[in-house]
Amino acid sequence: METLFIYRWTLGSLLCLLLPLVGIVGTRLHWWPYYVGLLWLVAALACALLLLPLALxxxxxxxxASPTLLILLVLPFMIKAFTLPAIHDISTDTQTPPTLTAATxxxxxxxxxxxxxxxxxxxxRATWPEIQPLIIQQPIKQVHAQVQALIAQRGWTITANSDTQLEAVVSSTLFGFRDDIAIRLTPVEPTAVSNDVHDLNSEQSATKVDMRSASRVGESDLGANAERIRAFLIELNQL
Structure with a gap:
């Protein structure tokens, strides 16, 4: 016990590093449900908040060093948790969203x-008004090839692929949380032009792109699904 007291600062610092590491590894390896991994992280954060003022x-x-590092890494996610709505399913079409067929x-x-x-x-709509369908002045076959190439470029795993819809799975970097994605392609008249037009050549057929991204677990995705859709459609529109 006396030895533990002597090395209390070292042990406290190690706990701030080991607790989240155990939570991350255990969740990725499916040793326990996702919320248990998050509890490990919460325990590490509590340890850091206790240790830091005492050490100072x-x-x-x-x-x-370690409690400060942990707090700085977790702080952006905490801000998102308190400022963003608790949403885990985002779609450009909120009336008839793309179906997650493979995810079932x-x-x-x-x-x-x-x-x-x-x-x-x-x-x-209030938080991400820019999440809207994208109309590209290119035939559906060409847009399909571009979408498939972007999915491969991002390292997503395709789970379904038809002429009018592609589906994929993406895992988060740390905990490995999985989100399901559906990208629906609909041929439209070339005159159905929005502000997101890729090519103004009205002689070509056009394609409407709708995208849905939904988390498998958790009530809030901390904005990950909306950001994924926004970034993907911006890059697709630039091709």
Whole structure:
């Protein structure tokens, strides 16, 4: 016990690093449900918030490094959790969103179902008004090839692929949380032009692109799905 007291600062610093690491590894390896991994992170954050002021008070400068690092890494996610609405399913078309066909067989009993509830539409529009369908003045076959290339470039795993819709799965960097994506392509008249037009050549056929991104677990995605759709459609529109 006396030895533990002597090395209390070192042990506290190690806990701030080891607890989130255990939570991340265990969640990625499916040792426990996702919320258990998050509890490990919460425990590490509590340890850091306790250790940091004590270390500063005792002038243990080295012991402040790991709790400070952990707090700085977690802070942006905490800000998002408190400022963004609790949404985990985002779609450019909130009336008839693309269906998550492949996800119905890939999701487990503890995951969200693939039904689009639509109860958060007002919150989505208020927070991310730019999440809208994209109209590209190119034939559907050409847009399909571009979408498939962008999916491969991002390293997403394609789970379904037809002439009018592609579906994929993407995993988060740390915990490996999986989100399902559906990209629907609809041929439209070339005159159906929005501000997001890629090519103003009215002689070509046009394609409407709708995209849906939905998390399998958790009530809030911390804005990840909306940002994924926004970034993907911007790059697609630049091709």
């Amino acid at each position: 008070w005792q002038r243990q400068w080295l012991a402040t 067989t890939l999701r487990s009993g503890g995951d969200h179902n693939t039904d689009y509830a639509g109860t958060t539409v007002a919150q989505q």
